[in-house]
Amino acid sequence: MNKIIYLDNAATTQVSEQVLNEMLPFFRQTYSNPSAVYSFAGEGKKAVDYARRQAAELIGANVEEIYFTGGGSESDNWALKATAEAYSSKGKHIITSKIEHHAILHTCEYLEKQGYEITYLDVDEEGKISLEELRTAIRSDTILISVMAANNEIGTIEPIAEIGRIAHEKGVLFHTDAVQAYGHIPIHVDEMHIDMLSASGHKFNGPKGIGILYIRKGVKIRSFIHGGAQERNRRAGTSNVPGIVGFGKAAEIAGKTMEARTRKEITLRDHLIERVLSEIPYVRLNGHKTDRLPNNVNFCFRFIEGESLLILLDQLGVCASSGSACTSGSLDPSHVLLAIGLPHEIAHGSLRITLSEETTLEDIDFVADELKKIVERLRDMSPLYEDFVKNQP
Amino acid sequence: MYSEKVMGHFNNSRNAGGTENPSGVGTVGNAKCGDIMRIYFDIAEKAEDEEY
Ligand SMILES: Cc1ncc(COP(=O)(O)O)c(C=O)c1O
Numbered sequence: 001m002n003k004i005i006y007l008d009n010a011a012t013t014q015v016s017e018q019v020l021n022e023m024l025p026f027f028r029q030t031y032s033n034p035s036a037v038y039s040f041a042g043e044g045k046k047a048v049d050y051a052r053r054q055a056a057e058l059i060g061a062n063v064e065e066i067y068f069t070g071g072g073s074e075s076d077n078w079a080l081k082a083t084a085e086a087y088s089s090k091g092k093h094i095i096t097s098k099i100e101h102h103a104i105l106h107t108c109e110y111l112e113k114q115g116y117e118i119t120y121l122d123v124d125e126e127g128k129i130s131l132e133e134l135r136t137a138i139r140s141d142t143i144l145i146s147v148m149a150a151n152n153e154i155g156t157i158e159p160i161a162e163i164g165r166i167a168h169e170k171g172v173l174f175h176t177d178a179v180q181a182y183g184h185i186p187i188h189v190d191e192m193h194i195d196m197l198s199a200s201g202h203k204f205n206g207p208k209g210i211g212i213l214y215i216r217k218g219v220k221i222r223s224f225i226h227g228g229a230q231e232r233n234r235r236a237g238t239s240n241v242p243g244i245v246g247f248g249k250a251a252e253i254a255g256k257t258m259e260a261r262t263r264k265e266i267t268l269r270d271h272l273i274e275r276v277l278s279e280i281p282y283v284r285l286n287g288h289k290t291d292r293l294p295n296n297v298n299f300c301f302r303f304i305e306g307e308s309l310l311i312l313l314d315q316l317g318v319c320a321s322s323g324s325a326c327t328s329g330s331l332d333p334s335h336v337l338l339a340i341g342l343p344h345e346i347a348h349g350s351l352r353i354t355l356s357e358e359t360t361l362e363d364i365d366f367v368a369d370e371l372k373k374i375v376e377r378l379r380d381m382s383p384l385y386e387d388f389v390k391n392q393p
Numbered sequence: 394m395y396s397e398k399v400m401g402h403f404n405n406s407r408n409a410g411g412t413e414n415p416s417g418v419g420t421v422g423n424a425k426c427g428d429i430m431r432i433y434f435d436i437a438e439k440a441e442d443e444e445y
Contacts, residue, residue, distance in 0.1 A: 308403075311395075311400075311403065315404075343425075344424070344425040345424040345425055348424075380410075381406065381409050381410065382429075383420060383429050383430070383431040384424055384429060386411070386431070
C-alpha cells in the first residue's frame with residue numbers, strides 16, 4: 001500500500017494530537033456526569049464551561065450563547081425547525097439558498113410539508129447568492145434567512161456580513177451553516193449580524209459527533225431535544241464531556257493557527273489550481289477564485305467521470321471526493337454543481353480536493369502529475385472525448 | 394466498494410478501444426447520467442445466401 005495522501009478534509013479531519021490528549025482524561029479519570037452534585041463532578045463541569053468559552057471566543061460570542069449539540073446536522077435541524085415553530089405566528093416564510101448542505105435542504109423540505117414556504121435563492125456561476133435577489137425575496141411574513149458561510153463542495157464563501165445586515169434591516173433572523181467555515185475563516189457574530197450559527201467539531205481537527213449552535217441572546221427558540229436540563233434547558237442529554245472538551249481545544253487551536261495555517265493552505269491551493277488549469281486541457285475550476293475556503297479545490301474535467309478519477313487516485317493512495325452520481329447513490333450529479341449552471345455531463349466530471357495543515361507541496365505536485373496521466377488515460381477510453389475530437393475542425 | 398472482478402476489468406481493460414473501419418458501431422447509455430458505452434463490430438466475412 002502506498003502512503004496515504006488524505007485530501008478529503010472537507011469530509012472530515014484527523015483529530016489532532018493536542019486535542020486527543022486534552023480529551024483522554026475525561027474517559028477514565030474525570031468521567032463523572034457534570035450535572036451531579038458531588039465534588040467529583042466539578043472537574044467535568046469546569047471543563048465544559050472552559051470549552052464553551054473557547055468555542056465562543058473564536059466567533060466573538062458570549063459564553064452563554066453557545067449550545068453543544070450532537071454535530072452540524074443537529075445544529076442545522078434545531079435552528080430551522082425550532083425557529084419555524086417559535087416564530088410561526090409572525091409568518092411561515094423562510095429564505096435559503098440552492099447550494100446548502102442537505103442538513104439544511106432536507107430540513108426545509110420537511111418544513112414545506114408542515115406548511116412553511118421556502119424560497120431557494122439562486123447562485124451565480126461562481127456559487128454566490130445575489131444580495132439583490134435576497135432583498136426582493138424578503139416579505140412581511142419572512143421569519144428566517146439561512147445561508148451557509150462557505151460551501152462544502154466548491155468552497156465559495158458567501159457574503160454573510162452583507163446578508164446579516166440586510167436581515168437585520170428588515171427585522172428577519174439570520175442563521176448561517178458555518179460547518180465548513182468555523183475555524184477556517186474569520187467569523188464574528190456581531191460584526192456579521194449573525195443570530196444563529198452551526199459548527200461541527202470534526203471539520204477542524206476536533207472529534208466527530210459534537211457541534212455547536214450559537215443562539216444570540218433574545219432569539220426565542222426552544223428546546224429541540226427534550227429531556228434533562230442540560231445546556232440551559234435547551235438541549236437535553238448527558239453532556240458529551242470528552243467531545244465538548246475536544247471541540248473547545250480544537251476551536252482554540254484553530255483560532256491561534258488560523259492565519260499561518262490558511263496562508264500556507266492558500267499557497268498550496270493556488271499552486272494546484274494553477275498547475276491543473278495550465279497543464280490539463282478542458283478543465284474548469286468550480287467556485288470563486290479568491291472568495292473560497294483556503295483548503296478547497298474543485299475541478300470539472302470534461303469527457304470523464306469523477307468516480308473513475310476517484311478510483312484511480314485511490315489506487316495511488318490519494319483520498320479525494322466527487323459530486324458525481326454513483327457515490328451519492330443518485331443518478332443526478334450534485335445539486336451544487338447544477339446550481340452553478342453546469343450541464344449534467346460536465347458536472348459528472350467533478351473532483352474535490354481539500355487540503356489540511358499537513359498537506360505538503362510534494363503531495364500537491366504528486367497529485368497534479370498523476371492527475372495529468374489519469375485524465376489522459378480516461379479520456380482515451382471515453383466515447384465523449386472521441387466524439388469531441390472527431391468533431392474538431 | 395467494487396468487486397474484484399470489476400476492478401480487474403477496470404485496471405486491465407480487455408477489448409477496449411475502437412477499431413478501424415468497423416462493420417458497425419453501437420452506442421448505449423447517456424452522458425447525462427455519466428454512463429456511456431460504445432461497441433464496435435468488425436465482421437470478417439459475410440455469409441452469403443444465409444438461410445433460416
Ligand atoms: C456545510 C455542512 N453542513 C452540515 C454538515 C453536517 O455536519 P455533521 O457531519 O457534523 O452532522 C456538513 C458536513 O458534512 C457540512 O459540510
